[in-house]
Amino acid sequence: LFAGEIDFLKGVVAMDGLPPADRSEVCFAGRSNVGKSSLINALTGRKGLARASNTPGRTQEINYFTLGEERYLVDLPGYGYAKAPVPVVEKWQRLLKAYLSGRPSLRRVFVLIDARHGVKSVDTEIMTMLNKSAVTFQAVLTKADKIKDHERQAILDQVRTNLAKHPASFPEIVVTSSEKGEGIPILRSIIHGL
Numbered sequence: 001l002f003a004g005e006i007d008f009l010k011g012v013v014a015m016d017g018l019p020p021a022d023r024s025e026v027c028f029a030g031r032s033n034v035g036k037s038s039l040i041n042a043l044t045g046r047k048g049l050a051r052a053s054n055t056p057g058r059t060q061e062i063n064y065f066t067l068g069e070e071r072y073l074v075d076l077p078g079y080g081y082a083k084a085p086v087p088v089v090e091k092w093q094r095l096l097k098a099y100l101s102g103r104p105s106l107r108r109v110f111v112l113i114d115a116r117h118g119v120k121s122v123d124t125e126i127m128t129m130l131n132k133s134a135v136t137f138q139a140v141l142t143k144a145d146k147i148k149d150h151e152r153q154a155i156l157d158q159v160r161t162n163l164a165k166h167p168a169s170f171p172e173i174v175v176t177s178s179e180k181g182e183g184i185p186i187l188r189s190i191i192h193g194l
Ligand code: GTP
Pocket: 030, 031, 032, 033, 034, 035, 036, 037, 038, 039, 051, 052, 053, 054, 055, 056, 057, 058, 059, 060, 076, 077, 078, 079, 142, 143, 144, 145, 146, 176, 177, 178, 179, 180
């Protein structure tokens, strides 16, 4: 993923606004504030590309980025608690679910999990839905800089136990820090290889 290859395409607020499913795409899903937008910025090396902030519910649209001519990267609104009006949140949650279960060109969903918190019930809900729709997903731990080395194993075990219940999951867990750059090259090469 080279900075020069990537461009913002559009923000989508309804299923009929999605671009044609004519190339493969990967998306970043996860609870509000887990670090989806920051991870896209870290992957692309462009700080302000996807808007990140400390306010849960920052990303409210399905944001499409073109990656070269052949792929899309997609930044999603978060699920779970968000600092936004209830009807607005409900609208984007419905869109999110429709997108995640009904996008034929979706190659892989990266399900982001905060390394401090592990898999929560809303994550399980999304994994169950992806599994039902047979969409391959992969767990990515975020904010690894915020946990101590000795805490890693327990959190990895918790995530692994949850993944084992979902055959659509990819077994390898990627540990990342957008802040420190950990795991970013690995994730880049995974995306390149898809
Ligand atoms: P929504 O769009 O609201 O769903 O959030 P998001 O998942 O896109 O999270 P975002 O990237 O906006 O980041 C949320 C907060 O977490 C910001 O304050 C980021 O600076 C912080 N953050 C993200 N990634 C990391 C990380 O790897 N390490 C640390 N320490 N903080 C991070």
